[in-house]
Amino acid sequence: xxxxxxxxxxxxxxxxxxxxxxxxxxxxxxxxxxxxxxxxxxxxxxxxxxxxxxxxxxxxxxxxxxxxxxxxxxxxxxxxxxxxxxxxxxxxxxxxxxxxxxx
Amino acid sequence: xxxxxxxxxxxxxxxxxxxxxxxxxxxxxxxxxxxxxxxxxxxxxxxxxxxxxxxxxxxxxxxxxxxxxxxxxxxxxxxxxxxxxxxxxxxxxxxxxxxxxxxxxxxxxxxxxxxxxxxxxxxxxxxxxxxxxxxxxxxxxxxxxxxxxxxxxxxxxxxxxxxxxxxxxxxxxxxxxxxxxxxxxxxxxxxxxxxxxxxxxxxxxxxxxxxxxxxxxxxxxxxxxxxxxxxxxxxxxxxxxxxxxxxxxxxxxxxxxxxxxxxxxxxxxxxx
Numbered sequence: 327x328x329x330x331x332x333x334x335x336x337x338x339x340x341x342x343x344x345x346x347x348x349x350x351x352x353x354x355x356x357x358x359x360x361x362x363x364x365x366x367x368x369x370x371x372x373x374x375x376x377x378x379x380x381x382x383x384x385x386x387x388x389x390x391x392x393x394x395x396x397x398x399x400x401x402x403x404x405x406x407x408x409x410x411x412x413x414x415x416x417x418x419x420x421x422x423x424x425x426x427x428x429x
Numbered sequence: 430x431x432x433x434x435x436x437x438x439x440x441x442x443x444x445x446x447x448x449x450x451x452x453x454x455x456x457x458x459x460x461x462x463x464x465x466x467x468x469x470x471x472x473x474x475x476x477x478x479x480x481x482x483x484x485x486x487x488x489x490x491x492x493x494x495x496x497x498x499x500x501x502x503x504x505x506x507x508x509x510x511x512x513x514x515x516x517x518x519x520x521x522x523x524x525x526x527x528x529x530x531x532x533x534x535x536x537x538x539x540x541x542x543x544x545x546x547x548x549x550x551x552x553x554x555x556x557x558x559x560x561x562x563x564x565x566x567x568x569x570x571x572x573x574x575x576x577x578x579x580x581x582x583x584x585x586x587x588x589x590x591x592x593x594x595x596x597x598x599x600x601x602x603x604x605x606x607x608x609x610x611x612x613x614x615x616x617x618x619x620x621x622x623x624x625x626x627x628x629x630x631x632x633x634x635x636x637x638x639x640x641x642x643x644x645x646x647x648x649x650x651x652x653x654x655x656x657x658x659x660x661x662x663x664x665x666x667x668x669x670x671x672x673x674x675x676x677x678x679x680x681x682x683x684x685x686x687x688x689x690x691x692x693x694x695x696x697x698x699x700x701x
Contacts, residue, residue: 332477345471349478351557351650365557393650394475 328414328422335410335428342404342428344375346397346412354389372415373397377404377428404428461625463701466647476568476645476697479652483569486562492542501537503530503570514574515694518683520585527591529682531656532674534566553673555651567643567654571696579640579694581686588683591676595684598677599630608666610681614638624701635688641698652697655682 329349336343348370355367367389375383382401404410406428413423487498487510503513504521518529524536538549555561583589602609613621614629628634643654659678663671671678 329478332473334473345473347473347475347477349475353557360556392647394478394645396470396473396475 328416328420331412331414331422331424333410333412333424333426335426337404337406337428340402341400342377342402342410343400344398344410346375348395348397348414350394350414350416352389352391352393352395356389368416368418370395370414370416373412374414375399375410375412377401377408377410382410462623466701467699470699474645474697474699475650476572476643476652476699479565479568479645479697480572482560483565483567483572486566487569492538492544494541494543496541498534498537498541498566501534501541503533510570510573512574512577514571514696515577515579516581518581518588518591518679518686520587526676527587527679527683529655529674529679530567530570531563531654532679534563534570535674538562550673554653554657557650561651563656564643564652564654568652568697571643571694574694575696577694579636579686579689579692581683581690583687591680591683592687594677595680595682598681599684604667606667608668610662610666612666629685629688632688632691635685636692639685639689640692640695641700643696644698644700646700648701653700655685 331349332347334345350370351368352370353365353368355364355369357365359365369389370387370391373383373385373387374381380403382403383399385397408428409425410428411423411425413421415421487501490497500507502508502521502523503510504516504519505511505513514530517533518527520527521533521536528536535546535549538544539546549562552559552561553563555564581588583592599610600615602612609615611630613626614634617628617631617634620626627638629638639655642658643652645651646653656673656678659681660671660673663669
């Protein structure tokens with residue numbers, strides 16, 4: 327189920343400025359815990375953002391993205407009041423979708 | 430031979446120092462990469478996730494007594510969170526001692542919720558999947574004082590004593606490296622590695638240092654509290670471990686907080 331994201335989307339002229347703060351451990355699979363055991367890999371592999379039924383961003387991610395990452399992007403073709411939806415899928419096949427209204 | 434090599438090495442160092450000094454002057458605005466990073470993140474601080482979890486922890490009945498922390502008195506009366514962090518540490522008559530935020534939270538967990546002290550202290554600091562309740566609760570309480578002016582008066586003999594003890598510790602040199610807190614935090618305008626370290630013995634530096642804690646540490650992916658900051662400073666100084674919630678840790682916090690009086694609280698912040 328994953329933890330909720332914090333999505334902010336603001337219309338600036340005809341461009342939407344979107345900021346997505348994700349709550350994810352993003353374990354690389356290379357870190358060891360205090361007892362020396364390997365912490366299993368657990369990171370986001372795919373991010374898809376869509377608006378009005380159209381995909382506006384699709385990204386393949388790997389273990390090099392930071393813990394609790396912030397994703398910023400800009401796109402055209404949306405109006406104030408539209409809904410921006412963001413979905414991530416991670417290496418343990420967990421997935422999470424959150425939405426925000428463009429302001 | 431050795432002497433000659435050494436001379437050459439020193440000359441080389443001096444040259445490097447000179448060029449470094451001139452580039453520092455030129456690169457003044459970009460001198461603080463952490464500030465730049467913070468500006469890029471804008472209002473998006475992952476500490477928000479800790480604030481959310483802390484608020485849930487505050488209102489959820491827990492422990493053997495199955496009560497929430499909503500009756501916890503942080504100094505402004507039972508259950509008052511707004512602005513409480515801007516007046517901590519303070520003397521608590523019910524406990525008969527000076528307490529900082531984390532110690533007071535521990536006090537409430539033990540006295541209100543009936544959680545055994547050892548159990549409450551098990552996860553003082555978070556470690557990936559093993560989250561710390563203190564870090565979440567501290568983030569939540571601190572957030573409720575954002576924008577408030579820090580006011581920690583020495584209005585009581587216990588506070589005066591804590592401040593005096595904290596000050597003595599701050600300047601006390603000890604350990605294998607003969608370090609004191611003041612070794613790194615007692616001068617203005619100098620730095621260690623790329624870090625501009627604040628001079629905590631003065632108001633300006635203390636304000637800059639104190640107002641942003643607890644903070645999200647980007648390098649650790651965790652929100653850290655002042656108790657964490659202090660015990661890590663002790664580790665870096667190679668001093669004996671600073672006990673969580675000890676008189677010594679509270680005294681140091683009192684010293685820093687009182688020096689920082691007048692600061693506008695901006696926690697949870699974001700740190701390297």
